[in-house]
Amino acid sequence: MFASCRKNQLPEFMMIHVCLFFFRALCVGLAFTLQSACLEAEVTPLPNAHAHNDYHHPRPLLDALDAGFCSVEADVFVVGTQLLVAHDRVDVKPGNTLKDLYLEPLLKRHKMNSGSIYPEGPAFYLMIDFKSEAESTYAVLRDLLSDYREMLTEYGSKGMQYRSVTVVISGNRPTETLAREKLRYAFIDGRLSDLDKNEHPVSLIPWISESWRSHFNWNGRGEFTSTEKVKLNQWIKKAHTQGRKVRFWATPETVNFWKTVYEAKLDFINTDKLKRLQQVLSDLQTNP
Numbered sequence: 001m002f003a004s005c006r007k008n009q010l011p012e013f014m015m016i017h018v019c020l021f022f023f024r025a026l027c028v029g030l031a032f033t034l035q036s037a038c039l040e041a042e043v044t045p046l047p048n049a050h051a052h053n054d055y056h057h058p059r060p061l062l063d064a065l066d067a068g069f070c071s072v073e074a075d076v077f078v079v080g081t082q083l084l085v086a087h088d089r090v091d092v093k094p095g096n097t098l099k100d101l102y103l104e105p106l107l108k109r110h111k112m113n114s115g116s117i118y119p120e121g122p123a124f125y126l127m128i129d130f131k132s133e134a135e136s137t138y139a140v141l142r143d144l145l146s147d148y149r150e151m152l153t154e155y156g157s158k159g160m161q162y163r164s165v166t167v168v169i170s171g172n173r174p175t176e177t178l179a180r181e182k183l184r185y186a187f188i189d190g191r192l193s194d195l196d197k198n199e200h201p202v203s204l205i206p207w208i209s210e211s212w213r214s215h216f217n218w219n220g221r222g223e224f225t226s227t228e229k230v231k232l233n234q235w236i237k238k239a240h241t242q243g244r245k246v247r248f249w250a251t252p253e254t255v256n257f258w259k260t261v262y263e264a265k266l267d268f269i270n271t272d273k274l275k276r277l278q279q280v281l282s283d284l285q286t287n288p
Contacts, residue, residue: 005025027205035162045118050127050247051266056084057274060101065109065117067278071125071268074102078137083144089131098141102126103148110151110164117164125268127189130171138186145185154181155203168207169281179204189247195239202243207268208235212248219253224260232264240265255280275278 040283043066049062050071051057064072076083076098083098106126108115115229117124129188130137145152145167170189178184180198190205192215216232218224233242239246245267258280261269271277 002233023155034233035057043118043143044282044285045070045120045122046278046285047122048262048267048269048273049281050125051269051274052249052270053087053274055096055101056272058117060085061105063233064276067274068118069274069278070118070122070280071127071173072102072172073127073129074098075129075131075136076141077132081140083128083137083140087131098128099144103144103285106165107151113164115151115164122177123162123166125168127168127170128186130169130173132172134174135177137172138169138177141169142188149185152185153187154183154185155181155187160203175200175204190233190244195235195242195244198242205244205246206286207245208239209247209249210252214250218257220254220257220260231266232266236265236267258283 015121034275046068047058047070049064049069050068050073051069052073054060054064054072055074057063060074063071072084075087076085077089077092078084079092084092084094085096085098085101086092106117106124111121128141148165151164154161167186168189169186174189175190178186180190187203187206187207188200189207189209190200192208192210194200194205216228218228236246247268247270248261248266249270251261253271253272253276255276258269258277259273262281262284269277269281
């Protein structure tokens with residue numbers, strides 16, 4: 001750097017100022033990089049934390065990662081050859097692609113952490129909720145995921161090959177199409193009917209999700225009745241016996257609810273309040 005300054009034949013006082021400017025810029029950049037690495041290392045991964053409608057946050061995906069979440073949810077519509085992230089079609093914006101908001105940042109983290117989203121793991125899940133028609137949406141997603149296969153869990157001739165990100169499809173689900181595929185990088189979010197029938201293997205349906213309000217009256221305040229508690233425990237136990245994970249949407253956003261379902265061993269706790277759930281789960285992990 002200093003040698004290049006001499007070659008420019010600048011007056012000595014200007015040369016000194018220019019060299020000092022570049023040196024300071026280099027130091028600031030290095031300090032920022034080190035600070036970012038330290039902040040990432042300080043984040044405690046929360047395997048039970050699921051960011052519902054993650055794209056509504058100021059920084060989609062990144063806010064969830066900063067809070068240690070190990071599962072995020074993105075709703076998508078197929079528009080031409082792209083998957084655009086939005087809850088309703090009227091909110092679709094050309095620049096908000098699944099690729100740019102989720103897949104590219106996750107691939108960067110995968111490479112930075114030598115094959116993991118967090119330096120020490122654990123598994124990370126990307127739930128993609130199909131808002132548009134199942135088959136046409138999956139056709140676009142299938143092609144897109146193949147470009148990111150180095151970080152994606154796959155099912156193929158060798159069975160399940162787990163990697164840093166597991167993609168789970170919810171919403172309008174092309175279940176039978178995925179069931180016929182010999183190689184794929186996505187899996188299906190099942191329902192209680194799938195749990196009861198137990199017709200599809202875990203390698204196709206690793207999750208079971210249901211609306212909390214459709215099955216429980218408890219709003220997260222006061223006492224969780226013994227009848228409903230037994231029902232919840234039975235469903236979770238049945239899913240775990242089959243090797244599946246359980247999640248509910250439309251859940252109460254109270255500390256009492258979060259602690260109760262955590263103690264019941266619910267695999268994923270749904271929330272829009274990232275920082276509040278982060279604090280609760282961090283305390284529960286530290287002081288079980």
